[in-house]
Amino acid sequence: MRTSTDDGTERMLQLVMGLPDQIDSGAKAACVARIGRAGGFESVAVAGMGGSGIGAKIVQGLLLDKSRVPVYTCNDYDIPAAVSAKTLFVAVSYSGNTEETLSAYAQARRRGCRIIAITSGGKLGQSAAKAGYPVLAVPAGMPPRAALGHLFSTLPVCLERLNVCESYQRGLEETVRFMRNRRRPWLAKARTIAEHLDGRLPIVYSTSRMLDAVADRWRCQLNENAGVLCHTNLLPEHNHNEIVGMGRPGHPGRNVVVVALLDRETHPRTRFRLESVLDITKQAYHLAMRLESEGRSRLARIFSLIMLGDLVSIEVARRQGKDAMEIKRIDELKRRMAQKRG
Ligand code: F6R
Numbered sequence: 001m002r003t004s005t006d007d008g009t010e011r012m013l014q015l016v017m018g019l020p021d022q023i024d025s026g027a028k029a030a031c032v033a034r035i036g037r038a039g040g041f042e043s044v045a046v047a048g049m050g051g052s053g054i055g056a057k058i059v060q061g062l063l064l065d066k067s068r069v070p071v072y073t074c075n076d077y078d079i080p081a082a083v084s085a086k087t088l089f090v091a092v093s094y095s096g097n098t099e100e101t102l103s104a105y106a107q108a109r110r111r112g113c114r115i116i117a118i119t120s121g122g123k124l125g126q127s128a129a130k131a132g133y134p135v136l137a138v139p140a141g142m143p144p145r146a147a148l149g150h151l152f153s154t155l156p157v158c159l160e161r162l163n164v165c166e167s168y169q170r171g172l173e174e175t176v177r178f179m180r181n182r183r184r185p186w187l188a189k190a191r192t193i194a195e196h197l198d199g200r201l202p203i204v205y206s207t208s209r210m211l212d213a214v215a216d217r218w219r220c221q222l223n224e225n226a227g228v229l230c231h232t233n234l235l236p237e238h239n240h241n242e243i244v245g246m247g248r249p250g251h252p253g254r255n256v257v258v259v260a261l262l263d264r265e266t267h268p269r270t271r272f273r274l275e276s277v278l279d280i281t282k283q284a285y286h287l288a289m290r291l292e293s294e295g296r297s298r299l300a301r302i303f304s305l306i307m308l309g310d311l312v313s314i315e316v317a318r319r320q321g322k323d324a325m326e327i328k329r330i331d332e333l334k335r336r337m338a339q340k341r342g
Contacts, residue, residue, distance in 0.1 A: 008323035009314060012225060015146035016310045017187075019303070020179035022149025026138070027172045030157035035116060035134045038163040041088045045113070046155065047074035047104035048092035050220065050330075051145030052118075055092060055152035057213035058306075062156070062298055064209050067165050077103040079111075088162060089113035092151055094144030096122020099337065118154050120147075143325060145224055148217075148306075156299075171297035178300045179307055186308050193308075194315030196287055197257050202230045203285070204259045204309075205238065207266040207274060210298060214261055214305045221313035225324040228316060235260075235270050235277075243277055247284025258288040261305055265298075 044067070046056035056073040063071055072080050077100050083089065089108035093101040096119040105124060108115055109131070117128035120140040128135045136158070138150040156168040202222060206215035215232040222230040233242050247256075260274055278288045291308065293301035317324040 005321060005323040005326075008325035009317050012143070012146060012317075012324035013311075013314050015142060016307065016314060017183055019149045019307055019310070020176045020183070022147065023153040023172065023179070023303070024149075024176045026150040026153035027157050030136060030154040031161075033134060033136050033154075033158075035136075035158055035161060036114065038161060040086070041069055041114070041162070041164060042084070042086040043070045043072065043082060044088045044090070044159065044164055045072040045074055045079060045083045045108070046090045046092060047079065047101050047108070048151075049075055049098050049100050051143070051148065051224075052092045052094045052098065052101070052151055054145075054148060054213060054217050054220065055155055056090075057216055058152055058302060059155045059159070061210040061213045062168075062302065063159075063165050067159075069164060074104045076100055079104050079107045083108060083111055083113060085112035087111070087113045088116070088159075088164065090116045090118060090155065090158070091124055091128070092118045092155075093122065093124050094120055094138065094142075094147055094151060096120065096124035096126070116158060118151060143327070145221065168299060171299035174295065174297050175300040175303050178295045179303055182294065182304065183307065186304075187311050190308060190311035190315050193259075193289065193291075193312045194319055196289065197259075197312065197316050198319045200255045200257045200286060202228070202257050202259055204230060204232045204261065205235055205274070206232070206261050207235045207270050208263050209234075210265065210302060211261045211263055211293075211305065214302055214309065217306050218259070218261075218309035218312075221310050222316065224327050224330070225310075225313035225322075226316035226320060227322040227326075228320070236267075236273050239273050239277060243281065246277075246281040254283075254286050256285040258285050260288065260290045261293070262290055263293040263301055 053075050060071045091105040115133040118136045119125045120138050136154045159165050204215045204218045206212045219230040219232045294304040295301045314324050
């Protein structure tokens, strides 16, 4: 018999399968949105939490060696000291009511930043519209983490139009096409990966800076959709500390599944490091999976692993009997925070 848990998980699956369509419509909307004049920025700062914050991290990784100015991500109440009147500040909050993002946005206003808001409404939408800042509206009614396509795709288009970076138009088009073609095979692959992860602790390793956000996304989706703990780290940094701690203390040792995210830009020495680590620490995990990105452009490769991870989280949820839509603990915490003012 179908339950409401099955229905929630099925709805989340449909939203994730729609990720390429979201990217397409978000990018098209951003191409024609009124966002003001280009140029003149000394930095970019993007504020957002959770599902609304991940887009900024993807952009940061994407632009690491491409942006003409530094790109900061803000996931806290306060913004970096370097954010100034010469900063383009983008506030991203799906609900428009996330207090950390609202606090960062208020500080950016006081510093006289050029501001753009990406939201479905809420306090952020209202305040930004009243102040005359461009508001890029995303469709309401989804869990924020399931609206990544809308929230993310507006960012590279705006940054390109404001002359912060080169054009991502071709990359976006390829990404959408590629994801639409590959989503079915990825779902089948996700089911196999989920079988291995079921009841175990996933440890997800990024092996290149552009994949750091992807590892974060895997963790967040496994946390929120599947309701499981997940650990992430980055190579080669891991090799200088975590390698010693792997498998100690004994629990959860053999219950660990390592998921290594790899890309053709992963440094060949980092590949050798990964293989050496997996050999040296083989007592510390049950299984190690190596997942290579697919596609041509960086963007397509990033999203090939993001969509796979999203699908894995839904398949793990299904196996655990968890409704992938349900995030009661986040809701409860937000309720408590709203009651305690000041
Ligand atoms: C819920 C989710 C959360 C929210 C976060 C911030 O689906 O993904 O991580 O994104 O609590 O809320 P918003 O996105 O409304 O600013």
